[in-house]
Each structure stands twice: as C-alpha cells, then as structure tokens.
Amino acid sequence: MRGDVVQTAKALLGKKLCTDLKGGFTSGIIVETEAYNGVTDRASHAWGGRLTKRTKTMYEKGGISYIYLCYGIHHLFNVITGPVGEPHAVLIRAVEPVDGIDVMLRRRKMESPGYRLTAGPGSMSAALGITTALNGTSLLSREGIWIEDVGKTVLDREIEAGPRVGVGYAGQDALLPWRFSIKGNRWKSPVK
DNA sequence: CACCGGATTGGCT
DNA sequence: GCCAATCCGGTGT
Numbered sequence: 001m002r003g004d005v006v007q008t009a010k011a012l013l014g015k016k017l018c019t020d021l022k023g024g025f026t027s028g029i030i031v032e033t034e035a036y037n038g039v040t041d042r043a044s045h046a047w048g049g050r051l052t053k054r055t056k057t058m059y060e061k062g063g064i065s066y067i068y069l070c071y072g073i074h075h076l077f078n079v080i081t082g083p084v085g086e087p088h089a090v091l092i093r094a095v096e097p098v099d100g101i102d103v104m105l106r107r108r109k110m111e112s113p114g115y116r117l118t119a120g121p122g123s124m125s126a127a128l129g130i131t132t133a134l135n136g137t138s139l140l141s142r143e144g145i146w147i148e149d150v151g152k153t154v155l156d157r158e159i160e161a162g163p164r165v166g167v168g169y170a171g172q173d174a175l176l177p178w179r180f181s182i183k184g185n186r187w188k189s190p191v192k
Numbered sequence: 193c194a195c196c197g198g199a200t201t202g203g204c205t
Numbered sequence: 206g207c208c209a210a211t212c213c214g215g216t217g218t
Contacts, residue, residue, distance in 0.1 A: 034199070043199070045214095054214055072212030074200050091199055122200050166199050191200085 005088035008081045009035035010159055010180050014152040017095055019145045021129040024103035028095025028118050028128070029152070032181040032188040034164045036089040038082065043170035046087035057136045058087035065145060067125075067135040074122030075131050079139060079147070093165070093179075094119045096187035097127070104128070120189040158183050165191050 010033070018027040036044040045055045045068075057066045058080055066078040066089050082088035095118045097104060104117055104127035118124045125131070130145065139147050161177040168174055181188045 036199080045199085050215085052215070068199090068214085069212065071198060071200055071210075073210065076199060078199085089199095093199085116202095120200070164199070169198085 005037050005081050005090060006035045006178060008079075008088075009033040009090045009178065010154070010156070012079065012090055012092070012147070013159060013180060013182055014150075014154040016098065016148040016150045017092060017128065017145075018099075018142070018148060019128045019130060020142075021144065023107060023129055024100050026100030026103050026128050027098045027148075028124075028187075029098060029150075030092055030094075030147075031096050031185045032092075032094035032119075032179070034091040034093060034180070035178040036078070036091065037178070038086050038088050041170075041176075042173040043164060043167035043176075044087065044089065046089075055087065058089055059085055060136070062088070063138060063140050065134055065137055065139055067130060067132050069132055070122065075125040076121045077125050077128075077130050091121060092124065093121045094181075094187055094189045095124055095128075096185065115186055116190070119187055120191065123189075154182055165189075 012030050012033050015030050039049045046058045061084050062081040064080050066080050070076050078089040078091050097118050101113050108127050118127045134145050160181050160183045162179050164179045
C-alpha cells in the first residue's frame with residue numbers, strides 16, 4: 001500500500017492537468033508531485049486515521065480531487081489515489097503551462113509568462129482556477145477539472161526525488177523522499 | 193467556544 | 206531574509 005501512492009505520484013509526472021472553468025480552458029503538464037501515504041504518514045492530514053469534515057474526501061475512492069485552503073489564501077490540489085477507506089493522496093506542486101496561458105496570466109495578474117506562473121501548489125491552483133469548490137469532484141471525466149494521459153512517459157531515471165516541502169512537523173516522516181519532479185524541468189516550484 | 197497554526201506566497205526591509 | 210496575509214480546521218476546555 002505504501003508502494004501504490006508513491007508509485008502513483010511518480011506516474012502522474014508527464015500527465016496533463018486540465019480545467020475548463022469560468023474564465024476559460026487551461027492545461028499544463030505535471031512536473032512536480034508529492035506522495036502522502038495514508039494513515040501512517042505523519043505529514044498527512046489523515047495521519048492516525050483522522051477523519052473529519054475536511055479529510056473525509058481523502059477516504060473516498062481514488063480518482064477524485066482533494067482541495068483544501070492553506071494559510072487562508074491558497075487552494076492546494078491533491079489527487080486521491082487509494083481504495084475506499086485508505087486516504088492516500090498526491091499533491092500536485094507544479095505544472096508546465098500548455099493551453100490557456102492568457103487565461104492563466106489574467107488569473108495571476110501577471111503580464112508575461114515567467115517560470116513562476118504555475119510553479120508551487122498555490123500559484124498553480126490560482127493559474128488553473130482551482131478552488132475548494134471543486135473538492136471531491138471526479139478527475140476522470142472531461143468537465144470542470146480532469147487529468148489526461150497524453151502519451152508522455154517519464155522514465156525512472158528522469159525523476160528526481162527528495163524530501164517533501166513544509167512538513168517539518170512530521171518528525172521522521174519529513175525525511176522520506178516522496179517529493180518527485182522531472183529532472184531539469186524549469187517549471188518546478190522554486191522552493192528549496 | 194477560544195485558541196493555535198498551517199502540504200504558501202510575494203512584498204518589504 | 207523576514208514576515209504578514211487571512212481563513213478555518215482541529216483540538217482541548
């Protein structure tokens with residue numbers, strides 16, 4: 001079960017994340033992810049089996065979104081990956097913009113598409129128009145928000161792994177190398 | 193019901 | 206480099 005979400009976090013690299021929302025169609029290739037491994041992972045909101053109003057989405061069947069508000073400002077987007085009752089999640093931290101860059105610029109109040117446009121989980125959500133209104137929705141049907149396989153394979157040797165960001169409170173689990181990104185890709189988040 | 197603090201960002205010193 | 210922004214979930218009284 002540990003292998004699953006870690007494996008899925010790697011497998012999501014190279015997939016296309018799309019939104020078709022108010023403001024227009026946008027998409028980007030996923031270049032950075034983090035795995036959150038169920039109830040045993042101290043960094044996860046579901047650690048120790050926590051089941052609350054916020055985390056109940058995490059316990060549903062994989063293939064849906066888990067979106068929550070962080071620091072009262074940022075909407076962080078996760079993919080739920082486990083079977084019912086096992087709260088595994090993959091945080092999407094950055095995408096390489098593909099479609100609707102003008103729409104993203106408008107949402108981000110930026111004038112030109114620099115590398116910060118969709119780098120970092122909060123920035124990415126803002127650019128794609130992702131908010132908690134989409135929490136718990138399916139990522140498998142092409143409406144609202146979804147993920148497409150565009151035939152891009154990211155080989156294991158092209159994947160960089162390191163500790164997850166901002167989870168210092170997780171003790172030993174903060175050291176697990178469960179942050180993944182595509183080696184050399186310039187659109188990953190600038191964080192450490 | 194009150195308090196604490198966060199899977200972050202960007203603006204200011 | 207430091208720190209405010211800004212909301213609400215989670216926890217304990």
